[in-house]
Amino acid sequence: MDRQAAKDLLYGGILELSQNPTYFYKSVGSDYSQWTERGIMALTEYTRIMACIMIHTEHEELDRRAKHMVINTLKGDTI
Numbered sequence: 001m002d003r004q005a006a007k008d009l010l011y012g013g014i015l016e017l018s019q020n021p022t023y024f025y026k027s028v029g030s031d032y033s034q035w036t037e038r039g040i041m042a043l044t045e046y047t048r049i050m051a052c053i054m055i056h057t058e059h060e061e062l063d064r065r066a067k068h069m070v071i072n073t074l075k076g077d078t079i
Contacts, residue, residue: 001053001057001060005057006050006057010054013050017039022036022039023036023038023042
């Protein structure tokens with residue numbers, strides 16, 4: 001998974017949770033809307049899972065860049 005996909009998953013997941021009245025109470029305006037108790041629990045768990053995915057994605061990206069740099073150095077390319 002790349003960084004943009006992880007961002008899209010995070011945004012989409014939070015948006016979907018906020019569309020469900022079980023998890024998010026929508027009122028007349030955003031000042032009066034709030035997460036329900038179940039919503040806070042779901043959001044916390046979702047954020048924990050997404051953080052693991054984002055850390056894994058970041059690690060893969062750094063590993064890919066490091067390998068690319070090593071290969072370019074071995075080929076004699078300048079960075």
